[in-house]
Amino acid sequence: MFRRNVHRIITITITLVVLATLTGSAPAHAAEPQILAAPYPLPVIISRITAWIVGLLVGVATLFLTIGGLRRLAAGGDPTEIEKSNSAFKNALLGYALAVLAPILLAIVQGWIGG
Template structure:
């Protein structure tokens, strides 16, 4: 009786294992690509994000400078602070314009 039950268990286990495991996968001759995007696409996405952030921050500084200038009421310190905000906004816009150029240089360095 023991031998008969062990044979049934062995047969059922063999059927279950071969059914669950399935056939072994064949390996393709092509290399496995792990990256979702190519390097130029990644650099283009980074460029878009950097330019967007720089333009947003520069616009924020321009708005702050304009509000300080309107609220200054002739106070020289507030006018100086507004001029500083305008200067920072100008630097931000200049960096936003130069960011694609700088990232293209980096892309050239790393061989994209």
């Protein structure tokens, strides 16, 4: 077992050395520090994050709405299942409300950070 672990360590080390040689990477101390500029200005980044968050919230809210509807259809008059479906409907409503409020909240954050 010890020989197998040593063999794995040697194999991984050789693989890393070969990959470093093939990619032509220089030692870390030889590289000069670079100042990287952001590819997009802050308002563009925040608008993209807003669109992503709103899309995610609407998708999850729609999932909860679908689950609530299916539970209501399959309840068959069972009060516990109807309560579970009502809970799913409330979660869907909360998700849609957050999706509507997300752009407003992110605009407030953008105002704080000076974008």
